[in-house]
Amino acid sequence: MHISPDQVIYWQHGFFKLNATIVLTWGLILVMAVGSILISRKISKGNKRSRWQNLLEIVVTGIEKQIEEVGLSHPRKYLAFLGTLFLFIFVANLCTVIPGYEPPTSSLSTTAALALLVFLAVPFFGILEQGFGSYLKSYAEPTFIMLPFNIISELTRTLALAVRLFGNMMSGAMIVAILLTITPFIFPIIMTLLGLLTGTVQSYIFSVLAAVYIAAATRSHEPGLQPE
Amino acid sequence: MDNTTIVAVASIVTAGVTTCFGVLGPALGEGRAVSTSLSSLAQQPDASSTITRTLFVGLAMIESCAIYAFVVSMILIFANPFWNHVIG
DSSP states (O other): OOSSGGGOEEEEETTEEEEHHHHHHHHHHHHHHHHHHHHGGGOOOSSOOOHHHHHHHHHHHHHHHHHHHHTOSOHHHHHHHHHHHHHHHHHHHHGGGSTTOOOGGGSHHHHHHHHHHHHHHHHHHHHHHHOHHHHHHGGGOSOGGGHHHHHHHHHHHHHHHHHHHHHHHHHHHHHHHHHHHHOOSSHHHHHHHHHHHHHHHHHHHHHHHHHHHHHHHHOOOOTTOOOO | OOHHHHHHHHHHHHHHHHHHHHTHHHHHHHHHHHHHHHHHHHHOGGGHHHHHHHHHHHHHHHHHHHHHHHHHHHHHHHSOHHHHHHHO
16 A cells, blocks of 8 residues: 555656656646636627536636635735635545546645645735835734744745645545455445545635735735724 | 664554544644634624634644644654665
């Protein structure tokens, strides 16, 4: 039993190897991108639209409303990044129903890459919104002594994002694998259902936490604002 | 006791103890979080979507502590570098 799909290698040539994580991620990207392109080829702006376009519109407006509720005032600017994050992790976790599939988010490489994206996106949006000097000055708030603690908290937040998603998905897969050797009849199905639920919740949590970090970085610190 | 035995015993015992104590704290914390969110839902049912969303985010943060303990146990059992060193 392997701990992550990183260890299932399909092809190797020196340093480059194609393991199950990479192949599954490519498959997911292909399915989602080709599906969206096919659906959005004939977009109708009127009141009559196809059901697939309706589905995508529900998804996009739902994500936009959630981003606004988290505290970001112009959700359109962040919709691309946060929406892609949520949809990728959501679809990757939900496809566990397909037999023989292991979610690529159950490998630390994928979750570390996603957490790195958030780590880079937070200063990017912060500088875009507040300007370089003002964003860097926000690290020294409320006093200058907090500077190392703020930096450490940035790094540990990123690490926590990666390990949280990895741990949840890996534990789901491992529980099912262990149970298949002990009580192979009904119980693994129940644990797979629980794994689907935690996968959905974890995808929502990942993107909501990314939105909260971006909101904290882009919040303008003007003097005279009422304390929240 | 040679090195292999020491590493094996330490890994197995630590994996068990890590999971044992690692899930104790988060379970208590999550219980308290859900109980206070239930009482606030009973007091203000109109704010239920905000309360529910905040509850889930808070539960995920608490759960991640249990996940840290679980990941350490899994590493000790399945991907133990010390074990790979003493048998390889």
